Amino acid sequence: MEKVKQGWGTKAILGLQHMFAxxxxxxxxxAITGLDPxxxxxxxxGGTLLFHFITKRxxxxxxxxxxxxxxxxxxVVQSEGKxxxxxxxxxxxxxxxxxxxxxxxxxxxxxxxxFPAIVTGPVIVVIGLTLAPTVIFNDITADFxxxxxxxxxxxxxxxxxxxxxxxxxxxxxxxxxxxxxxxAVGYGVALLLNAIVAVxxxxxxxxxxAPFESASIIQLPNFHLPKFSANSILLIAxxxxxxxxxxxxxxxxxxxxxxKNFFEDPxxxxxxxxxxxxxxxxxxxxGPANTxxxxxxxxxxxxxxxxxxxxxxxxxYAMALSVIxxxxxxxxxxxxxxxxxxxxxxxxxxxxIGIRTMAEANVDFTSxxxxxILSITLVVGIGVTIPVNESFTISGVALxxxxxxxxxxVLPEKFDIEKENA
Numbered sequence: 001m002e003k004v005k006q007g008w009g010t011k012a013i014l015g016l017q018h019m020f021a022x023x024x025x026x027x028x029x030x031a032i033t034g035l036d037p038x039x040x041x042x043x044x045x046g047g048t049l050l051f052h053f054i055t056k057r058x059x060x061x062x063x064x065x066x067x068x069x070x071x072x073x074x075x076v077v078q079s080e081g082k083x084x085x086x087x088x089x090x091x092x093x094x095x096x097x098x099x100x101x102x103x104x105x106x107x108x109x110x111x112x113x114x115f116p117a118i119v120t121g122p123v124i125v126v127i128g129l130t131l132a133p134t135v136i137f138n139d140i141t142a143d144f145x146x147x148x149x150x151x152x153x154x155x156x157x158x159x160x161x162x163x164x165x166x167x168x169x170x171x172x173x174x175x176x177x178x179x180x181x182x183x184a185v186g187y188g189v190a191l192l193l194n195a196i197v198a199v200x201x202x203x204x205x206x207x208x209x210a211p212f213e214s215a216s217i218i219q220l221p222n223f224h225l226p227k228f229s230a231n232s233i234l235l236i237a238x239x240x241x242x243x244x245x246x247x248x249x250x251x252x253x254x255x256x257x258x259x260k261n262f263f264e265d266p267x268x269x270x271x272x273x274x275x276x277x278x279x280x281x282x283x284x285x286x287g288p289a290n291t292x293x294x295x296x297x298x299x300x301x302x303x304x305x306x307x308x309x310x311x312x313x314x315x316x317y318a319m320a321l322s323v324i325x326x327x328x329x330x331x332x333x334x335x336x337x338x339x340x341x342x343x344x345x346x347x348x349x350x351x352x353i354g355i356r357t358m359a360e361a362n363v364d365f366t367s368x369x370x371x372x373i374l375s376i377t378l379v380v381g382i383g384v385t386i387p388v389n390e391s392f393t394i395s396g397v398a399l400x401x402x403x404x405x406x407x408x409x410v411l412p413e414k415f416d417i418e419k420e421n422a
Contacts, residue, residue, distance in 0.1 A: 015313030029065035038221035043287030045318035047278030066291035087226035088236035089283035096276025117361030119404035124354030126381030132347035159341030219325025
């Protein structure tokens with residue numbers, strides 16, 4: 001494709017477009033999990049710049065907050081504290097370095113055989129479904145006082161409806177921003193209900209604008225250093241197995257859109273190192289895990305502009321936006337039902353990605369072997385946890401990943417005797 005010379009003004013506009021495409025999903029993850037959205041923005045921007053440096057500035061990728069870790073992070077934040085969640089995120093990032101070493105030694109083709117879709121697909125489904133009921137309860141149905149529960153469901157429903165309408169019926173650039181549109185509509189509905197619905201004495205109002213009182217124009221995000229515990233690490237770090245496969249898919253798709261093989265140049269090991277270092281950086285400063293974004297590939301496909309420099313400009317925008325105090329205060333005023341409405345969509349979307357992973361890989365569901373791996377992995381992941389002691393529990397996600405890997409390794413490919421003899 002012939003390269004078109006771009007001035008800095010054009011690059012600035014294109015970078016802003018990419019930043020807004022990533023913006024909605026990037027801030028939703030910390031908002032749901034209890035981390036600081038401003039830190040997440042800074043981590044996404046800084047992580048993207050680190051990724052570009054490690055990959056020789058050749059891959060047009062923006063890294064944003066990973067949805068795959070949401071359930072586990074939410075649980076750890078609520079049970080142990082955000083410092084332990086971000087410490088485990090650093091360990092998950094370190095796992096990427098091991099995957100990179102593996103990719104360098106044995107090659108990307110063999111890696112795909114070790115982690116086929118019949119293993120990673122069910123694990124991704126488990127990630128989406130395990131803690132969805134708890135999060136929805138905390139954000140929508142909790143604190144049922146004074147008959148105001150209906151207002152929470154109205155706000156949550158407005159978010160879900162908006163995401164559905166934008167995703168299906170809207171065309172053009174805004175089709176890439178269903179989550180951000182849902183946030184905007186939900187916030188407007190919450191403002192309206194907050195103004196017209198009387199709040200009984202002793203009941204918490206739907207919205208709280210107190211954060212604006214202490215905000216300033218320039219305000220550093222609430223960075224914090226990580227802490228580490230075996231329980232949080234075993235809850236969060238194993239998810240990197242699933243996101244590792246997502247990374248393979250994202251880099252493959254990105255290369256297909258651009259017309260280059262990034263597995264060969266700059267190399268799969270470099271993209272994995274970039275993703276891992278970015279995630280370690282995010283965990284170190286108090287942000288959620290970073291990952292390559294499908295939204296980014298969508299923008300590339302729509303604009304047909306593949307200049308990696310534009311993604312670096314978008315990263316700088318994100319870092320700059322994170323230190324604007326009034327913007328951070330606004331994020332703190334987002335009502336919990338909005339997050340609950342997004343959770344309804346997003347946790348289901350994560351599970352759907354797992355199903356799509358298996359469908360795109362043409363997994364044979366008439367095979368007893370595949371059905372056994374799928375069914376055991378799902379039930380173990382959703383229904384089983386192992387309490388080791390009062391402070392240490394092996395999560396369903398970790399057990400699901402372990403079960404899938406072991407079953408895939410020990411069950412022979414030709415497991416269907418009846419099918420073979422037919």
